[in-house]
Amino acid sequence: MKLNIAVLPGDGIGPEITQQSVKVLNAVADRFEHEFYFEEAVVGAAAIDLLGNPLPDATLELCKKSDAVLFGAIGDPKYDNDPEAKVRPEQGLLKLRKELGLFANIRPVKAYDKLVDRSPLKAEIIKGADMVIFRELTGGIYFGEKSTSEDGRSASDLCTYSVEEIERIAHLAFKAAQLRSKKVTLVDKANVLETSRLWRKTVKEVAKEYKDVELDFLFVDNAAMQMILNPKQFDVILTENMFGDIISDEASVIGGSIGLLESASVGSKVALFEPIHGSYPQAAGKGIANPVASILSAAMLLEHFGLTTEALAVRKAVEMSIALNVCTPDINKDNHYSTAKVGDFLESVI
């Protein structure tokens, strides 16, 4: 297969982890005789520094004409601590999601048997946990109108959702559940929010088309608690943008490290693959960042194009690295390997 892959390393640890994924994808291309073409472009703080724009036109154009986007990470503390900044790195990612129509962010979470003891949770709580979070990605309070009053004394963010926005991701979630344990949990705050009530109503309607899938509901506050008390109860979680952001980062504790969590953002033509962790600026350039989340995101990319054997080879390689403890310090505290070394190992066993 021939694939054009846009590579957007972004900020912080983005470049070093993405580099490992490219190595691994190249190894896959070699072994399975595919042609993967990579083209890089800037995004985020890196793009602001260079061109004053977190998503330069050239970057967006490249993504649009590619088959897929491999995304690193975004964010820089110099903007976080400046509430007055007019341009922010995150705008690049948000605009990219919107422009590419990536309305569904798919975040699988599972406990690796070998890593069960690394989690802050007890082994019996997480052993066997295996869920996928379907987070709506182009709506809600992320994209509604924002404003600050003229005198700067008040501000607002609008959260909006339409039936169509809810339906399209709900269908994806139910379809995924059909191939898994046949359970969808909608996480919302329907006892307070009007948008959540629209979610509940719409998802109930969609559920009628999937009679083999059980649907249940959890308020987001309760869900945040249940995620830790009993993560095994979840199969597919369906939720809106902001709740998905919070719940999925929280769920990373199940795997023992956020450095392991992959994601795929899908919607229309071009799909995007990115780790769920951020740019982790304190670690940038130190060779301590875990490349696995990015590499597993690359595995999702392969799956997206039906290359399941290839994806499996990548997942097997990751499992091998974990079994052998060829891991960065987030996982292997005592005798750890660098970001590049982990990449080399994974490349070598493909």
Next chain:
Amino acid sequence: MKLNIAVLPGDGIGPEITQQSVKVLNAVADRFEHEFYFEEAVVGAAAIDLLGNPLPDATLELCKKSDAVLFGAIGDPKYDNDPEAKVRPEQGLLKLRKELGLFANIRPVKAYDKLVDRSPLKAEIIKGADMVIFRELTGGIYFGEKSTSEDGRSASDLCTYSVEEIERIAHLAFKAAQLRSKKVTLVDKANVLETSRLWRKTVKEVAKEYKDVELDFLFVDNAAMQMILNPKQFDVILTENMFGDIISDEASVIGGSIGLLESASVGSKVALFEPIHGSYPQAAGKGIANPVASILSAAMLLEHFGLTTEALAVRKAVEMSIALNVCTPDINKDNHYSTAKVGDFLESVI
């Protein structure tokens, strides 16, 4: 001291737990020679069933003329599963918070040494954790304009905050930190939300008046993860309404049971005291609900009026019950005591 206390048992397990708090407060009054007068009123689903209004005028009036409100819990699944319902139990609580000007909800979270093994988290993670969450309670997306389009195809919720709303709770949080470990963590989503940027800017300003307190910032997604990875890093958490709702329910896993978590809502004249758990309708009437969260909320009530010795007596009684395992099934699975029995025990040792 003479105190008029409005008792609003509410829904689900609300009545049975609140009854235990009243017992304990009466025991306190007896032993320390105070006069506590209790008057009950309906709220929530109970009030809708009776009067068609989740916060009847008489209930609000009673609260306003009382010195404090002891609140049970609110919510009923028959409304949760009906996205079309025009009146909802929760509106009663929200309106009450607004009408009484209860802008700060104070939620202490700590790990009880005796219960460390009951938490889904490992003992070494939670041992020594001790934080207070200051959740803004009368602003944000809970109270902004809500709307549904005429054709019912889209909905919105507006999140707004003003400098004044942020300042007043920030001062409370910093003052609390001065009496604790002198650290405030602001939880927001300043990389995406305009309101969060106003929070960050305003809280930075307020911080200048508290030079002895360290201020740091966490994005809410990261905070949801850090809460589990390393809860001991937190002293005072300051956050807006919705994030506070999520983060504090999540934090309940540290204590080992949400049935232990107390809260005080303060602002202007009358303060309100309620457990952070909900109405838990599946348990209602079964005598299995844990009354401790409500009883510790009553201890906060005593503290609010400067009755620290009295509050300490209540806290000591609770610790005794935990030490002796005189606990409801959420804590004592094998040989548990009923809600009323736990109340009796606590009453007896005051």
